[in-house]
Amino acid sequence: MRFSVKSVLNTPGKSMPFRFTMDLSDVEFGGQCPAQEPVEVDGTVRNSADVLELSLRARTTLDCTCDRCAKAFRREKEISYDCLLAEEKQNEDNEDIILLEQGEFVDAEDLARTAFILGMDTKTLCSEDCKGLCPRCGADLNLGPCSCKKEVDPRLAALAKLLDQQ
Structure with missing residues (x-):
């Protein structure tokens, strides 16, 4: 105008x-x-x-x-x-x-x-x-947590094995 x-x-x-x-x-x-x-x-x-x-x-x-x-x-x-x-x-x-x-x-x-x-x-x-989408399965994280197993940091893998043994 x-x-x-x-x-x-x-x-x-x-x-x-x-x-x-x-x-x-x-x-x-x-x-x-x-x-x-x-x-x-x-x-x-x-x-x-x-x-x-x-x-x-x-x-x-x-x-x-x-x-x-x-x-x-x-x-x-x-x-x-x-x-x-x-x-x-x-x-x-x-x-x-x-x-x-x-x-x-x-x-x-x-x-x-x-x-x-x-x-x-x-x-x-x-x-x-x-919260966005899960980068692995694509689930909407606003609706709740997804069913993906959390990926362990490779630097802490040895500690994770110790926790699995208990």
Whole structure:
């Protein structure tokens, strides 16, 4: 969503709210596309002492797969993003400033899309205490212990033999 901020550009104290939805169903994370529902974005462009501040929040429900136990689950995801908008950069080192297109337009959808993608988790877990799967038999350890016999550390094999003799 590209819109003009001309109405707040030269009016200190004025703000302009915006709201839109965007489709990220084609964006792949870790081999799957978790954002199958529309991403709802709402925000404000505010002129604070002749400085344009853009704040936005993007949220949706993700279809995820646990990286430990491979169970499918749904999780709410919300990100926030804030930046300054300027007609031209005064200081080339400041990366927090977004230049306005043609001196008055901002592409809020591009900013929200980038912020949402960068805010995605690199590891998804169904719960913080997920125990995962047994590496030998593949049993879900969240449901209980598996029936695999515990493998003895080769350095302690001699001690294990002594325990078996008793």
